[in-house]
Amino acid sequence: MSFLKNISINQRIQLTVILLLLILFSAAAFSVSKFSTSRVNKSIETQASVYLNQLSALITEIEKQTGGGFNHIDYATLKPHFNQAAFYQTDFPFLIDNKGNYAIHLYKEGQKYPREKLNEIFTRRNGSLSYIDFIKGKEQEVRLFFKKVESIDYYIALPISLSEAHEDLSKNRNILILIIIASSIISVFVVRFTLRPVVNAIKRINESINKLSLGEAAKKIDYPNNDEVGQIANSLNNLIDGISRTTLFANEIGKNNLGAKFEPLGPNDRLGNSLINMRTNLMNAASESEKRKKEDEKRNWLNVGLAKFADILRQNNDNLQMLADTVTQNLLDYLNANQGALFVVNQDN
Known part of the structure; x- marks a missing residue:
């Protein structure tokens, strides 16, 4: 079954459907064939029984008219009935006397009927038996129906080829x-x-x-x-x-657009939640970086200012008026102020 691994789902389904249909139709055909064969066989039995009863009644009626047992008058009267096929092409009836000789037959009159079949007929008197015979050059199963005619102590028989009887079934089967x-x-x-x-x-x-x-x-x-x-x-x-x-x-x-909106696929969306966590971490890192930048700017502003005014104080320390003007002017520039004043506390007076 390894070949199934290499076929598509479509091919698998088609193969499965075909196999199921073949199995289903084959089972149905087998059932119908068996049922039809059984029905035909029962129909053959019924028709053969009716035919033999009618033929037996005819022989009995003729015997009543002629009397004295089976004679040439009976033979002449009955012969036309035995020269006609009953239902099919080869089912010609025949008459056997109590010694096993063909009394009336299409072409075997005077010959002996086979002993093994004759014994069964004499024993059972009424019924049927099956055997294989060559008909039209072919081996065929034959069903022989027989009945004892009590009025003359003879036996009438009707051989029916099942192949002929089932010929319509074969056509229907095809x-x-x-x-x-x-x-x-x-x-x-x-x-x-x-x-x-x-x-x-x-x-x-x-x-x-x-x-x-x-x-x-x-x-x-x-x-x-x-x-x-x-x-x-x-x-x-x-x-x-x-x-x-x-x-x-x-x-x-x-693109550093940390404000972009996003909804994860669900509470267990690992990728989406990871991206949201990454955005949160980036936003926190940006905030911390901004804080550090402002603190650095303050420190730089303070250090630069201290160095600048220390230099001013060193240069003009001998002239108080000039020192005051220079400090005031640079302080206004450094603080971006519009105006300012410098008050000196006089502790001498």
């Missing part, structure tokens, strides 16, 4: 086989037509999944039916949308 073949072919086309949308959808789903596995963008699946395949297609479409939104959000983060 027709049934053709119907099975035609039904199987039609079923294959119906299955192919029914499964085509499903198989095509599965192929598109497979292509999209392969692209996603390679990190490529995949197209959404358009499948209108709400069956199992439709549910798979909807889930895949949701996944494609989610990956598209996640990719867009990741690109915005890459």
Whole structure:
């Protein structure tokens, strides 16, 4: 069964349907054939019994008219009835005397009937037996129906070839086989037509999944039916949308747009939640960096100012008026102030 691994789902379904149909039709054909054969056999028994009873009644009636047992008058009267086939082409009746000789037969009059069959006929008196005989150059099964005619102590028999009796069944069997073949072919086309949308959808789903596995963008699946395949297609479409939104959000983060909106696919969306955590960490890092930058600017401003005014104090320390003007002017410039004043405390007076 290893070859099943290399065939598509469509081929598997078609193969399964064909096998099931063949099994179903074959079982039905076998049952119908058996039932029909049994019915035909019962019909043969009924018809043969009625035929032998009528022929026995005819012989008895003729014997009553002629009397004295079976004689040449009886023979002449009955011979035309034995020269006609009963139901089929080869089922000619015959008459056997109590010694086993053919009293009336189409072409064996005066000959002995086979001893093994004769003993069974004499023992049972009424009934049937089966044997194989050559008819029209072919080996065929023959059903021999026989009945004792009490009025003359003779036996009438009717051999019926089952092949001839079942000839119509054979024709019907051939027709049934053709119907099975035609039904199987039609079923294959119906299955192919029914499964085509499903198989095509599965192929598109497979292509999209392969692209996603390679990190490529995949197209959404358009499948209108709400069956199992439709549910798979909807889930895949949701996944494609989610990956598209996640990719867009990741690109915005890459552009340092930390305020971009994003909703994860669900509470257990590991990738989406990881991106949100990364954005939070980046925002915290940016905030800390801004704080450090401001503190550094303050320290630099303070250090530069101290160095600048220390230099001013060293240069003009011998002239108080000039020192005051220089300090005031540079202080206004450094503080970006519009005006200012410098008061000197006089502690001498």
